[in-house]
Amino acid sequence: MKTHTDAPDAETAPQSGKVDFLASLKLVTGALHTQRGRILVSIGLATLSVLLEVLPIWVIYKLILMITSGQATQSAFWLHVGLMAVTIPVGYLCFGLATRLSHVTAFNLLYGLRMRLARHLAKLPIGYFSNMRSGRAKQTMISEPEKLELLIAHAIPEGISALVSWVIVTIWLFAVDWRMALASVILTPVSLGIMSLAIRISYREASAMQDANVKMNESMVEFLAGMPVIKIFGHTHLERQDTAKAVTRLADVQSEMGRAFVPLGGTFYALILANITVILTVGVWLLYICQIGLGTLLFFVILGANYSTPLMRLFDLFHHFAHISLSATSAREVLDQLPQHDSQQHLPITTHDIVFESVNFDYGGGEVLNDVSFSASAGTVTALVGPSGSGKTTLATLIPRFYDVTGGRITLGGQDVRDMALDQLMDCVGFVFQDPFLFTATISENIRYGRPDATDDEVQDAARAACAHDFIMALPDGYDTVIGQGAQLLSGGERQRISIARAMIKDAPVVILDEATAFTDPDSEAEIQQAIKVLTRDKTLIAIAHRLHTITEADQILVLDCGRITERGRHTGLLAKGGQYARLWQDYTLSQSTPLRQKEDLP
Structure with a gap:
């Protein structure tokens, strides 16, 4: 006799206490190839917009060098100003086009994900749905996929462009003066380590927050559905309902995560912005001993002080990315369910005993x-x-x-x-x-x-x-x-x-x-x-x-x-x-x- 296996029901879906920070990305990677062209063009335009954003700094640097060396002319000045006047609006135009393409891509991928979830749900045993409460179903099909819009429409193009611009700026800084470049980046590894630790510590309560969020959704739906019973028995005060407890529980868990994140997270943002103090200290000393010129110091003050901007953008996106990945667990668990066995064989039936x-x-x-x-x-x-x-x-x-x-x-x-x-x-x-x-x-x-x-x-x-x-x-x-x-x-x-x-x-x-x-x-x-x-x-x-x-x-x-x-x-x-x-x-x-x-x- 053939061996048959059951797919687990909604209550026995595998749970994991470990946060998978790539869960949200895994949800959409299978469909990314269908939007490859738009994604690549969006990333290219976003990267170009960042480069055009950096170009005015180079123009100002060149002007400062010409002025300090006595080589500045009126025609050169207006040429550089004209170059900035062109690159700035073109940069914004590229960014706008990149954003438009990334949003179209996001909406197409979200449609594909929801259809994928629906098709997979249709293959699960009917009994699976007897334990899936409406609040969890809403979260799985509507709320969680919707959050992926941030990942696709913003994190992929903006994150990659920020990374590219950070690498280019880093190379540029070292090409101009390695000593000042070290002064600009020395706090970066420390900041990265602190932020990684902050995320790990705060996300220890990740599973608890996910559970509290699901229970709040379920309780809200039940509260609204049961309104006739609630009103007829005079329990209309929200604080008397389990809904209030569910909302309070979620707020408590989120507050606990916030309290765990703030000390180290605040330190990260303080350090990532503090490199200007190192740049000025090292730069003034090197200028004093005639190792660099005033133009080089000003270049590092302008560009080095903004060196952390792409990093802050990256970590801000990563923080949202981690939060979205946490929210994506329900959808991932549904897709991980084994579909009901289907032989797809139409067998001969002579009676209906x-x-x-x-x-x-x-x-x-x-x-x-x-x-x-x-x-x-x-x-x-x-x-x-x-x-x-x-x-x-x-x-x-x-x-x-x-x-x-x-x-x-x-x-x-x-x-x-x-x-x-x-x-x-x-x-x-x-x-x-x-x-x-x-x-x-x-x-x-x-x-x-x-x-x-x-x-x-x-x-x-x-x-x-x-x-x-x-x-x-x-x-x-x-x-x-x-x-x-x-x-x-x-x-x-x-x-x-x-x-x-x-x-x-x-x-x-x-x-x-x-x-x-x-x-x-x-x-x-x-x-x-x-x-x-x-x-x-x-x-x-x-x-x-x-x-x-x-x-x-x-x-x-x-x-x-x-x-x-x-x-x-x-x-x-x-x-x-x-x-x-x-x-x-x-x-x-x-x-x-x-x-x-x-x-x-x-x-």
């Missing part, structure tokens, strides 16, 4: 299903019942491979579901969720999602079969009515019927129902039950049931408890046994007949 053979499953924290075996013949109804937490939903979700089994196997038409191509498996299975999800789109588009090539007549036929056509036509725009978050609101029963219509138009031979009538009113329940009968006719049906009266005609009922099948059979036979199913039925019928208040409790 479903067979569980000694299936075991766990989420990584204890076994949820243990030695589960049963057969569901094609065209029959199999109902799953049991107390909460017994493993019903887990069992059902293993069929379409929301997760992969950790032991045993599941076959569809005699083929292991893990050996089937994922698209073949998905074509075979329809799923009606307990809480239906509808996209922010028209009703027609939501139904057609089950089969994108369906005609308008087929969409309406599916809606009629799902008992949804009448209420759809009563809406302002009928099938063109936009529904979803922030749009036209529908009742729970109406949303469920649209989801059933979507499953109907897919027309999959295997249908899984996750208690589709759990939250509906009696009228809606009757219509939904009628729709389900049409949907599941001549299909293999696996139904998770809490309302036991809906499965009295099932071909087989499986009773689960603590991840095991404890009873199996038909409704009447299981009642006659007087076992766990009989007790569940008794509790269910009693709950249906119990009023909210007993007669003796009424005034």
Whole structure:
């Protein structure tokens, strides 16, 4: 038998306490070749702008030499002034063009990264997303990639140009006078070492800050989503919410990182700017002993004093670079997840029988299903019942491979579901969720999602079969009515019927129902039950049931408890046994007949 492996879920994603300062760069390096031309031109223009920025200093230096040597003329003066008048605006023009190109490159790469994330997420097991909270999803898909704009649009062109200009200026200084050049650069190695130490010390709390940032995002989203509950219970004061604690925690961690950085970071900025004191001290002494001229001293005062500017720009970019790399960990972890195994083989299937053979499953924290075996013949109804937490939903979700089994196997038409191509498996299975999800789109588009090539007549036929056509036509725009978050609101029963219509138009031979009538009113329940009968006719049906009266005609009922099948059979036979199913039925019928208040409790 083939060996199959699972991809870890969102909660078991690998975490590392060590900060990878190149994480952000690794995210985009794979796509840099697609923008190579723009990047190279942008770097070239940025470097040219820096060189043109340095050129006026050379012009001033030459003028000073001519003046001190008595060789200055009016024509030479105006020639040099004219040269500066041309180079300065050209330098700014080059910088503007470089910035424009780098931003276009950044937006193209961010688009590519988001599409790469989306495509990779689509290849992960569906169960992966059950543990991904909306705040983390937003951070992974929106917030973190957006921060890479600074890296691509600024750090690459400006950083490389700053490095090039620093190297050129360093060579130039040593070419003019090596002694003054040493005076200009002597504090640089010390400054670099101090800054490196400052970053290392401050980023010891990097993992804590990342965790606090994720929790704050999640808490904010939860706070807004839960506003109706918060208001109805009178907890509108933000300070009473966990959100306030999450915000405070992030602020505390960031403050701690700031306090760790400031002593050495401040020393770096002080030293990097202090080279002018060394230049003046050494320069005045060399001028006094007639080792250099006044022009050379002025040259080093002007250029040497600005020697640190490219370095400060580089370290400022590196500091942001490190912060962005810290933020890029969630996106990197998603891309590091192994995609769900897909054989991409379309295997021959003659029937649509479903067979569980000694299936075991766990989420990584204890076994949820243990030695589960049963057969569901094609065209029959199999109902799953049991107390909460017994493993019903887990069992059902293993069929379409929301997760992969950790032991045993599941076959569809005699083929292991893990050996089937994922698209073949998905074509075979329809799923009606307990809480239906509808996209922010028209009703027609939501139904057609089950089969994108369906005609308008087929969409309406599916809606009629799902008992949804009448209420759809009563809406302002009928099938063109936009529904979803922030749009036209529908009742729970109406949303469920649209989801059933979507499953109907897919027309999959295997249908899984996750208690589709759990939250509906009696009228809606009757219509939904009628729709389900049409949907599941001549299909293999696996139904998770809490309302036991809906499965009295099932071909087989499986009773689960603590991840095991404890009873199996038909409704009447299981009642006659007087076992766990009989007790569940008794509790269910009693709950249906119990009023909210007993007669003796009424005034």
